[in-house]
Amino acid sequence: MVPQPHGSGKAEDQLSATFAALADPTRRAILARLLTHEASVAELAEPFQMTTRGVSKHIGVLEAAGLVTRSRDAQRRPSRIRAEPLAEVDVWLQTYRRLWKGRFDRLHEHLASQRKGKHR
Amino acid sequence: MVPQPHGSGKAEDQLSATFAALADPTRRAILARLLTHEASVAELAEPFQMTTRGVSKHIGVLEAAGLVTRSRDAQRRPSRIRAEPLAEVDVWLQTYRRLWKGRFDRLHEHLASQRKGKHR
DNA sequence: CGGTTGCGGAACCATATGGTTCCATATAGT
DNA sequence: ACTATATGGAACCATATGGTTCCGCAACCG
Numbered sequence: 001m002v003p004q005p006h007g008s009g010k011a012e013d014q015l016s017a018t019f020a021a022l023a024d025p026t027r028r029a030i031l032a033r034l035l036t037h038e039a040s041v042a043e044l045a046e047p048f049q050m051t052t053r054g055v056s057k058h059i060g061v062l063e064a065a066g067l068v069t070r071s072r073d074a075q076r077r078p079s080r081i082r083a084e085p086l087a088e089v090d091v092w093l094q095t096y097r098r099l100w101k102g103r104f105d106r107l108h109e110h111l112a113s114q115r116k117g118k119h120r
Numbered sequence: 121m122v123p124q125p126h127g128s129g130k131a132e133d134q135l136s137a138t139f140a141a142l143a144d145p146t147r148r149a150i151l152a153r154l155l156t157h158e159a160s161v162a163e164l165a166e167p168f169q170m171t172t173r174g175v176s177k178h179i180g181v182l183e184a185a186g187l188v189t190r191s192r193d194a195q196r197r198p199s200r201i202r203a204e205p206l207a208e209v210d211v212w213l214q215t216y217r218r219l220w221k222g223r224f225d226r227l228h229e230h231l232a233s234q235r236k237g238k239h240r
Numbered sequence: 241c242g243g244t245t246g247c248g249g250a251a252c253c254a255t256a257t258g259g260t261t262c263c264a265t266a267t268a269g270t
Numbered sequence: 271a272c273t274a275t276a277t278g279g280a281a282c283c284a285t286a287t288g289g290t291t292c293c294g295c296a297a298c299c300g
Contacts, residue, residue: 023139024209083219
């Protein structure tokens with residue numbers, strides 16, 4: 001297999017973008033704060049020991065993933081949380097929920113018998 | 121603020137590791153296959169046009185995040201899915217669920233908590 | 241008007257990530 | 271004893287990520 005120039009950039013699907021955005025504690029903390037009220041970059045930055053520019057970039061990632069939208073209020077750009085990507089995660093999780101909500105064995109057996117003479 | 125040597129490596133918390141692991145379509149596809157049966161690296165690699173080594177590395181990431189465990193069967197190292205990190209994601213999501221599941225008011229919460237202790 | 245605030249662009253840096261190749265090792269099968 | 275199969279380690283590469291600094295611009299406030 002040739003070294004594959006590593007693709008034409010990104011091609012990120014929505015779910016991947018969402019998970020990637022959530023894979024950072026700072027960004028999750030930002031989301032948590034937005035749960036109760038909209039907030040500007042400066043307001044969101046205050047709890048962290050990081051430059052506002054750093055926080056601004058995190059918000060940029062959240063926005064790119066659709067987890068946040070920004071409006072305008074004079075110079076401020078208040079962020080507001082968006083539910084859709086999270087709802088998508090919820091849907092994705094649905095398939096796996098049976099793994100920890102009991103009754104897994106029956107499901108497993110069921111699926112196993114369904115794929116009868118395949119593999120191996 | 122000083123350039124911050126960017127920490128002493130990683131410091132990854134579990135949730136971050138889980139989200140990061142899930143932020144790749146290949147790895148999600150692997151998890152989906154493991155939902156029905158354990159599988160070896162070679163078996164898991166077959167659907168992808170990627171070297172088995174590549175897939176092996178993905179499995180490594182999943183294992184590091186605790187999403188998978190491996191046993192041994194001769195030379196094979198069958199992977200099995202683990203529910204715990206996914207359950208953690210589910211718990212995390214819980215806080216945000218009200219964003220897309222209808223209204224959030226006291227009555228709703230009240231009814232929800234009543235339902236909890238009822239039946240069974 | 242001039243100063244302050246809020247924010248984003250650009251350049252930069254160190255490290256992480258996703259992939260490859262090549263090789264070593266372990267086990268199975270003949 | 272050989273040969274084939276399954277897997278992981280190491281080195282390598284290109285790009286992404288998380289942070290910084292410095293600067294510019296828009297909008298507010300005296």
